[in-house]
Amino acid sequence: MAESTFMLEVVTPERILYRDEIQFMVAPGIEGELGIMKNHAPLVAALNIGVLRYQTSTGAAKRMAISGGFMEVIDNGARVLAETAEHGDEIDVLRAKAAKERAEKRLEVKSEEINHARAKMSLQRAIARIRATEKPI
Template sequence: MAENTFMLEIVTPEQILFKNEVQFLVAPAVEGELGVMRNHAPIVAALKIGVLRYKDATGTQQKIAISGGFMEVVDNKARVLAETAEHGHEVDVLRARAAADRAKQRLNMRDENINYARAQLSMQRAMARLKAAEAKVD
């Protein structure tokens, strides 16, 4: 392991999405963004829907859309257990925009049969996916 890196592992129920050395990461914690670098103090944090950013060992910044979960940091290893996670460069931007539009329409309806909490979560997931893809967010 390089002198200024630590191991980052991102796991979903379906797969190990990422496992490699990184220089730093910024995670969307429930209490606000949480930055981690090598030799960070041990911590466990709840994550919310958002974009996890990290700089890989070569110095390139990468983004991953996640929809909640937990992160544990201990002994220069950060482990993210996410409900879902998707690399920004793999996001289907048209599909994410369509999901955001559907959620926006549901949120603007005045219908008691609409589950507004579910629509808000759907909007947040779509927006996180678009931000991770670095697509223009309306």
């Protein structure tokens, strides 16, 4: 293990999506973004729908869309338990943009038949998926 790295594990109900050493990460916490580096104090936090950003042990910047969950940081390791998660480079951008447009159209309709809370969550997930495909600055 390199001197300045720690283990990141991203787990969904279906699989372990990612497990490797990283240099740092930024997670979408409920109260705002959470930056984590090696030797971070123990932490348990709820996560929002958003983009998990991290830098691999080789220095490559990566992104992953997650749709909520929890994160635990302890003993130089971070474990993200996400409802869903996708690597940014595996996301179908056209499909994500179509989902965003569908959610926006549902939110425009003023009808009691439309579940607006569900439509808002669909919109947030679509936006996170699109943002996860963007190239890091």
